[in-house]
Amino acid sequence: xxxxxxxxxxxxxxxxxxxxxxxxxxxxxxxxxxxxxxxxxxxxxxxxxxxxxxxxxxxxxxxxxxxxxxxxxxxxxxxxxxxxxxxxxxxxxxxxxxxxxxxxxxxxxxxxxxxxxxxxxxxxxxxxxxxxxxxxxxxxxxxxxxxxxxxxxxxxxxxxxxxxxxxxxxxxxxxxxxxxxxxxxxxxxxxxxxxxxxxxxxxxxxxxxxxxxxxxxxxxxxxxxxxxxxxxxxxxxxxxxxxxxxxxxxxxxxxxxxxxxxxxxxxxxxxxxxxxxxxxxxxxxxxxxxxxxxxxxxxxxxxxxxxxxxxxxxxxxxxxxxxxxxxxxxxxxxxxxxxxxxxxxxxxxxxxxxxxxxxxxxxxxxxxxxxxxxxxxxxxxxxxxxxxxxxxxxxxxxxxxxxxxxxxxxxxxxxxxxxxxxxxxxxxxxxxxxxxxxxxxxxxxxxxxxxxxxxxxxxxxxxxxxxxxxxxxxxxxxxxxxxxxxxxxxxxxxxxxxxxxxxxxxxxxxxxxxxxxxxxxxxxxxxxxxxxxxxxx
Numbered sequence: 001x002x003x004x005x006x007x008x009x010x011x012x013x014x015x016x017x018x019x020x021x022x023x024x025x026x027x028x029x030x031x032x033x034x035x036x037x038x039x040x041x042x043x044x045x046x047x048x049x050x051x052x053x054x055x056x057x058x059x060x061x062x063x064x065x066x067x068x069x070x071x072x073x074x075x076x077x078x079x080x081x082x083x084x085x086x087x088x089x090x091x092x093x094x095x096x097x098x099x100x101x102x103x104x105x106x107x108x109x110x111x112x113x114x115x116x117x118x119x120x121x122x123x124x125x126x127x128x129x130x131x132x133x134x135x136x137x138x139x140x141x142x143x144x145x146x147x148x149x150x151x152x153x154x155x156x157x158x159x160x161x162x163x164x165x166x167x168x169x170x171x172x173x174x175x176x177x178x179x180x181x182x183x184x185x186x187x188x189x190x191x192x193x194x195x196x197x198x199x200x201x202x203x204x205x206x207x208x209x210x211x212x213x214x215x216x217x218x219x220x221x222x223x224x225x226x227x228x229x230x231x232x233x234x235x236x237x238x239x240x241x242x243x244x245x246x247x248x249x250x251x252x253x254x255x256x257x258x259x260x261x262x263x264x265x266x267x268x269x270x271x272x273x274x275x276x277x278x279x280x281x282x283x284x285x286x287x288x289x290x291x292x293x294x295x296x297x298x299x300x301x302x303x304x305x306x307x308x309x310x311x312x313x314x315x316x317x318x319x320x321x322x323x324x325x326x327x328x329x330x331x332x333x334x335x336x337x338x339x340x341x342x343x344x345x346x347x348x349x350x351x352x353x354x355x356x357x358x359x360x361x362x363x364x365x366x367x368x369x370x371x372x373x374x375x376x377x378x379x380x381x382x383x384x385x386x387x388x389x390x391x392x393x394x395x396x397x398x399x400x401x402x403x404x405x406x407x408x409x410x411x412x413x414x415x416x417x418x419x420x421x422x423x424x425x426x427x428x429x430x431x432x433x434x435x436x437x438x439x440x441x442x443x444x445x446x447x448x449x450x451x452x453x454x455x456x457x458x459x460x461x462x463x464x465x466x467x468x469x470x471x472x473x474x475x476x477x478x479x480x481x482x483x484x485x486x487x488x489x490x491x492x493x494x495x496x497x498x499x500x501x502x503x504x505x506x507x508x509x510x511x512x513x514x515x516x517x518x519x520x521x522x523x524x525x526x527x528x529x530x531x532x533x534x535x536x537x
């Protein structure tokens with residue numbers, strides 16, 4: 001392990017650089033569709049393996065750091081990995097693999113630029129999770145956003161460009177605010193290196209204001225109330241695969257950045273914690289109330305995302321060892337569970353052409369396996385044993401009580417009950433409700449329209465060359481001809497089932513993850529190891 005500790009830091013930049021290079025290679029492969037698949041899956045699997053290795057190395061509190069650029073400390077670009085960032089890298093990779101598997105099943109991954117965009121996205125994610133510099137955090141967030149714009153526009157084309165316009169506009173505005181905040185931090189503190197900024201905001205009000213601008217911009221990207229409206233108007237407007245991928249990427253990386261910056265720059269200053277707790281409570285309540293008023297499966301789940309962003313914000317608002325540990329566990333659990341639910345609903349949407357509750361029904365009889373996978377995700381989301389959501393929610397509520405915030409614990413419990421009610425909306429109408437008249441005919445019409453369009457060979461100069469994905473399979477032809485009833489294909493529900501298995505395993509083996517989350521929390525509370533690693537890199 002000592003030898004690994006000495007060798008691994010020099011390889012950290014590869015986590016950001018290799019996906020970017022391989023993404024460019026995939027973009028250059030115009031016709032080698034299978035090779036693009038192989039490169040993408042292999043890269044994501046390698047990120048997962050590397051992330052798990054980093055978790056093993058940092059689980060004892062070790063912090064790895066490397067300075068890029070052969071410049072002196074404070075000028076060079078620092079890459080830093082501790083238990084928190086290592087866990088995030090691993091879970092994001094799991095999510096990426098599941099989302100790409102779903103995209104491959106729906107044939108979206110056959111589009112020429114799908115895999116390049118995904119790899120560019122993961123290059124930006126890796127950099128954002130590892131950087132020890134606020135300016136380079138801005139840079140890597142932009143690296144994340146550029147391919148996201150492409151995915152949003154490309155995969156949301158069938159639902160119109162309205163969602164893509166909002167996504168681009170809001171994120172450009174937030175990025176402008178973020179860059180302004182970074183400039184203010186440099187102007188007031190004379191550096192943007194996180195290690196050199198340790199405690200600067202708690203000592204200098206000017207730095208606190210500047211860092212507050214940075215946190216405000218990141219909070220917009222995290223969809224914290226009241227800056228949450230963009231999320232509900234964009235994520236339902238793209239494909240299920242992209243929605244699932246984005247659900248565990250953009251808001252979660254932003255939440256990670258909030259934790260990191262408040263820990264280092266504010267040094268956990270207790271004077272501002274009441275603001276964070278108030279925002280967390282408001283986000284929880286507004287998110288779940290919005291979910292109760294929606295009429296489509298994906299919209300309900302998107303509002304749930306906002307509500308659970310509030311739960312995750314509780315940890316940084318408490319800023320205790322117990323609270324941070326529980327919130328980090330909750331963050332990781334939510335990434336997996338929410339993606340599983342999006343992919344479960346997405347499998348129905350890709351098969352029956354809609355996720356509107358009133359146009360679906362009888363799925364318990366028609367799709368028992370989909371119902372089982374959705375039920376696992378729903379039970380975990382609301383926090384019932386033996387799933388990971390029970391451990392996450394129980395410990396987080398316990399942490400609020402332990403910190404003396406009984407009112408917040410009550411809010412969290414009430415919101416959890418309302419979350420169950422929102423999940424029951426989907427369950428009772430889509431799975432237990434009566435099958436609506438004409439469901440099979442509408443599904444067959446949708447399949448014929450979609451596959452009829454997809455399986456037309458489009459010339460390279462056509463408007464949508466990404467639709468050139470080859471002839472239909474024999475099974476698809478049997479469905480389109482009416483010889484076989486419309487059913488969710490096993491390959492469509494497999495990614496959601498894999499994530500559901502992960503949440504079950506996290507629940508049964510919660511102690512292991514909780515221990516590593518505890519180490520991550522200790523690193524946020526005690527910055528000595530982080531600062532020493534960066535200074536000595």
